[in-house]
Amino acid sequence: MTAGPLPLARVLIVAPHPDDETIGAGALIQRAVAAGGVVRAVFVTDGDNNPWPLRVSRRKWTVTADDRLAWGTMRREEARAALQHLGATADGASFLGYPDRELGAFAARNDRRIPDALTAIVTAFDPTLVVVPSIQDLHADHRAVAIFAHEAARGRDLVTYVVHGTGAHTRVAARLTLTPGERARKLAAIEKHESQLLLSRERFLSYAGEVETFYRSEADILRPDTWLHKWRCKALHGLRVVMRKGCDEE
Numbered sequence: 110m111t112a113g114p115l116p117l118a119r120v121l122i123v124a125p126h127p128d129d130e131t132i133g134a135g136a137l138i139q140r141a142v143a144a145g146g147v148v149r150a151v152f153v154t155d156g157d158n159n160p161w162p163l164r165v166s167r168r169k170w171t172v173t174a175d176d177r178l179a180w181g182t183m184r185r186e187e188a189r190a191a192l193q194h195l196g197a198t199a200d201g202a203s204f205l206g207y208p209d210r211e212l213g214a215f216a217a218r219n220d221r222r223i224p225d226a227l228t229a230i231v232t233a234f235d236p237t238l239v240v241v242p243s244i245q246d247l248h249a250d251h252r253a254v255a256i257f258a259h260e261a262a263r264g265r266d267l268v269t270y271v272v273h274g275t276g277a278h279t280r281v282a283a284r285l286t287l288t289p290g291e292r293a294r295k296l297a298a299i300e301k302h303e304s305q306l307l308l309s310r311e312r313f314l315s316y317a318g319e320v321e322t323f324y325r326s327e328a329d330i331l332r333p334d335t336w337l338h339k340w341r342c343k344a345l346h347g348l349r350v351v352m353r354k355g356c357d358e359e
Contacts, residue, residue, distance in 0.1 A: 115283055115323075116266055117141040120148045121236035123227065123258045125250040126156035126209065127188035128302040132316040133270035134240050135195055135295035136287045137323070142196035146237075150192060151203040151230050153223060153254050155181030158209035162307045181206075184304055191301040195294060203230060212253035223254075227261035236265065243269035244327050245276045259331055268323035272316075282325040292317055 120141045124130040130138070130150045141148050157177040164170060166180075189199035205226055207215070215223055231239065241258035242251035251272060259267070268282045287295065296317035300306065305313055 115268070116237040117144050117146040118237045119235065120146055121231065121234055121239045121262075122148065122150040123239065123241040123254060124150060124152050124188075125212065125242055125248070125254045126154055127152055127184040128156070128191075128299070128305050128313070129242070129251075129272055130188065131191045131195065131295065131298045131302065132272050132313075133242070134321065134323075135298055135317070136285045136291045136321045137240065138192070138195040138197055139291050139294060140285065147201070148192070148197040149201045149203070149230075149234050149236070150188070150197070151205065151227065152185070152188060153205050153212065153227075153257075154207050154209040154250065155204060156184045156209050157181030158211075159184075159304070162304055162309075165307050166304065180304065181209075184302075187302045187304060191298040194298040194301055210250060212257075213249040216253040216256050224257040224260045227257055231261050231265065236262075239265050239267045240323070241267060241269050243271045243276055243324055244330055245269075245274065245280075245324070246271050247273040255327065256331060259326070259328055263328070267326045269325075269327060270321075270323055276322065276324045280324045280327075281322060283323045285321040285323075287319055287321065292319065 115137070117140060120137070122130045122134050122138065124133070130152070138148050157180050159180060160172050163172055163176060163180050167176060185202075185204055189202050192202055193199050205223065207223060212223070239258065239262040241262065242255045244252050244255040246252055246255070255269065296314060299313055299317055302313070
């Protein structure tokens, strides 16, 4: 990431699930739009593997494939509504539809489909800034998307965000202090993700804090010659050693 103000003319947000775009970059989206920039968001999954809120919503124990499809469709609409509330356009959202909570397996087996799809989007949109999940995030889907997105955006200005857990202060690239209006709009945009508030309302609304923090590119962490590359191979699936292409045997 280059020093100085974030280049907000053409911003691409990469989100593992619907809601990550608002939680991770709700203020940044508002600032890009206010500056006359264009915002696009790409969602790698539909967040359809969300069984407990789905069971509560449907008042049933067994979750079927049709239930998940309907849930994923609803979450797409929630994401579009949230983007609109933040000032972006609903038609700026792209949905790749890969399996929720299974992205670590894609990274572990070096599956090319997701990074290739993201590369095509980056090439077509030609963003001035790419905003992606961090490898520091505790959620396996976020860590996997961090790997895919860094590859797809190689050579671009890029910052990362953490939703689950806390990023290292030594890697901070930018901190946005929200105005009262920005914070209110971010809060209202989070509320557009109604499906996620059923069981976790307090936690989700707490993401509309006073500051949004972004971290510098993690290309240095993800280089194959670093020890953290080996760590990533384990982190994708918790503590289980992943024996796949690109990962050394322990």
